[in-house]
Amino acid sequence: MPSNPLTTSPGTAAASPRLRESALYEQVAERLRARILAHTLAPGSWIDEQALANEFGISRTPLREALKVLAAEGLVTMKLRRGAYVTEVSERDLSEVYHLLALLESDAAATVAQSATDAQLAELQALHDQLERCVDDRDAFFRANEQFHLKLLHIADNRWTQEMVGDLRRVMKLNRHQSLFKQGRIEASLDEHRKIMQAIAVRDAAKVKRLMELHIRHGREAAALS
Known part of the structure; x- marks a missing residue:
């Protein structure tokens, strides 16, 4: 019977990829957060997902997860069919x-x-x-x-x-x-x-x-x- 990934021991190979993926999007979120707060990514600017994915050498999946984290913090605004933007403060x-x-x-x-x-x-x-x-x-x-x-x-x-x-x-x-x-x-x-x-x-x-x-x-x- 195949093992249940939710009950697999933390030391098994099945659990490792999920942990690495989680750490990756958190690292990406930290990098982007630093750029936003330093205004390297200026308020109101469009976030080029493809360019950032290429720069970081990652797929767009962990990048998008990172953007969700930053959106929850209020640093990024997600616009329907337009992508992600650095939040502007009114x-x-x-x-x-x-x-x-x-x-x-x-x-x-x-x-x-x-x-x-x-x-x-x-x-x-x-x-x-x-x-x-x-x-x-x-x-x-x-x-x-x-x-x-x-x-x-x-x-x-x-x-x-x-x-x-x-x-x-x-x-x-x-x-x-x-x-x-x-x-x-x-x-x-x-x-x-x-x-x-x-x-x-x-x-x-x-x-x-x-x-x-x-x-x-x-x-x-x-x-x-x-």
């Missing part, structure tokens, strides 16, 4: 993304103020100190800022919030007019971070929540397309 998109970020991250910040350990707060403070050191280096500040927000979510320890914020921040990065790149925004953002850290240090959850909402709202204003 003003409405930005407003909706930042609105959700404000709700989710302010809630996470309040949780951190209430329940984080002293060791966790020290980790967060170390990232804030890094922000202070990067104020004259825009790119380094951008990276440190993202690490701070991700660490805050990690400490809040809600995996659903982390997943949703991760997707929202990827879409936010499609905006060519990154909020921290606006004149004076880095200094303003740093001051907002200082106030957030001060409120976290005294465990004032309500104040932290308000400050984080305001911080993200100001980021939205600086990220305006117009």
